Amino acid sequence: MRFDLLKILLVDDNPHMRVLLTQILRAIDVRHIHEASDGAEALQIMRATNIDIVITDLTMQPLDGIDFVRLLRNSPDSPNQMAPVIMVTGHSTLRRIAECRDAGVNEVLAKPVTARGVLSRIAEVIENPRAFVRTADYFGPDRRRRAEPGYQGPYRRSGDRLAPPGSVTSE
Numbered sequence: 001m002r003f004d005l006l007k008i009l010l011v012d013d014n015p016h017m018r019v020l021l022t023q024i025l026r027a028i029d030v031r032h033i034h035e036a037s038d039g040a041e042a043l044q045i046m047r048a049t050n051i052d053i054v055i056t057d058l059t060m061q062p063l064d065g066i067d068f069v070r071l072l073r074n075s076p077d078s079p080n081q082m083a084p085v086i087m088v089t090g091h092s093t094l095r096r097i098a099e100c101r102d103a104g105v106n107e108v109l110a111k112p113v114t115a116r117g118v119l120s121r122i123a124e125v126i127e128n129p130r131a132f133v134r135t136a137d138y139f140g141p142d143r144r145r146r147a148e149p150g151y152q153g154p155y156r157r158s159g160d161r162l163a164p165p166g167s168v169t170s171e
Helices: 015-027 039-048 065-074 094-103 115-127 158-162
Strands: 007-011 032-036 053-057 085-089 107-110 132-134 139-141
Touching: 007 015, 007 039, 015 032, 015 115, 032 039, 039 053, 039 065, 053 065, 053 115, 065 085, 065 094, 065 139, 085 094, 085 115, 094 107, 107 115
Parallel strands: 007 032, 007 053, 053 085, 085 107
Antiparallel strands: 132 139
8 A cells, every 4th residue: 555645634632642643654654644633623624635534533622523524424515525534432332333333434443542453444444445325314434344145135134124115014
């Protein structure tokens, strides 16, 4: 990978975390690193610069990572609705990870961060990009990660297998 060509935006209200992430990115030869202390500032930077990957913290004030990603994905004046987003969080409970996923985050990186973790998430969004999906209440990368190679039917959701759209049940 040509990390030297990437433009990465770091969004975190903690300057020490931004320094740590910057050092990790510089170690893998990322040269174009932009920094923002909250989601509102990040959106301004994205309007002025073509960003390839966003690495953002979950808990920030006044605009946290979830709200930032929702604005990025859904706002009519979003600078780049399809920018890959890696969410960094110390709150890696299943509920918080699902909240990140449902906001449109591509990858989640739990704290404490490591160089290997940062590199693996960047590689994942570059080498295995997921298609974007738009529904009535979601826009973002496809949230399904598991492939079911043995599945033969036309529907992928478990509820679809029980009652395909338009079918009539006897209940």
